[in-house]
Amino acid sequence: xxxxxxxxxxxxxxxxxxxxxxxxxxxxxxxxxxxxxxxxxxxxxxxxxxxxxxxxxxxxxxxxxxxxxxxxxxxxxxxxxxxxxxxxxxxxxxxxxxxxxxxxxxxxxxxxxxxxxxxxxxxxxxxxxxxxxxxxxxxxxxxxxxxxxxxx
Numbered sequence: 001x002x003x004x005x006x007x008x009x010x011x012x013x014x015x016x017x018x019x020x021x022x023x024x025x026x027x028x029x030x031x032x033x034x035x036x037x038x039x040x041x042x043x044x045x046x047x048x049x050x051x052x053x054x055x056x057x058x059x060x061x062x063x064x065x066x067x068x069x070x071x072x073x074x075x076x077x078x079x080x081x082x083x084x085x086x087x088x089x090x091x092x093x094x095x096x097x098x099x100x101x102x103x104x105x106x107x108x109x110x111x112x113x114x115x116x117x118x119x120x121x122x123x124x125x126x127x128x129x130x131x132x133x134x135x136x137x138x139x140x141x142x143x144x145x146x147x148x149x150x151x152x
Contacts, residue, residue, distance in 0.1 A: 007073070022102065023101055025048075026100045030095055032091065035076065041076060047096060049071065054069065056089070074124070
């Protein structure tokens, strides 16, 4: 768990409280696909318990697991940027309880309150940067002749 993907350190207490007002509790059984790469991104989650893995489709191979997410971490960022299409896939690898958010409602909140919108955009942007780095390292580990080399 990193500070960039964790809700507790990603947003101020006031912004967290405001975001949580529109959350609904959901649960997923082991093996449930939360979303598929290339499909419409209309919601996102913050994990309460359990583990969700992010994966990347690799033609001719099994999907590459990019990262595992747990308590307090943001699952999904594609809802924040047009054209709102998932860039990765996600699957529950254990029973998961999470807070689910309607993307359109959160984007509307961001539009109504520029300060809140900037805080959400900053948090989601840090998550994107973290996931891009994690994707690069994982793909180098899997497919580069000498792996990532650990010197990134």
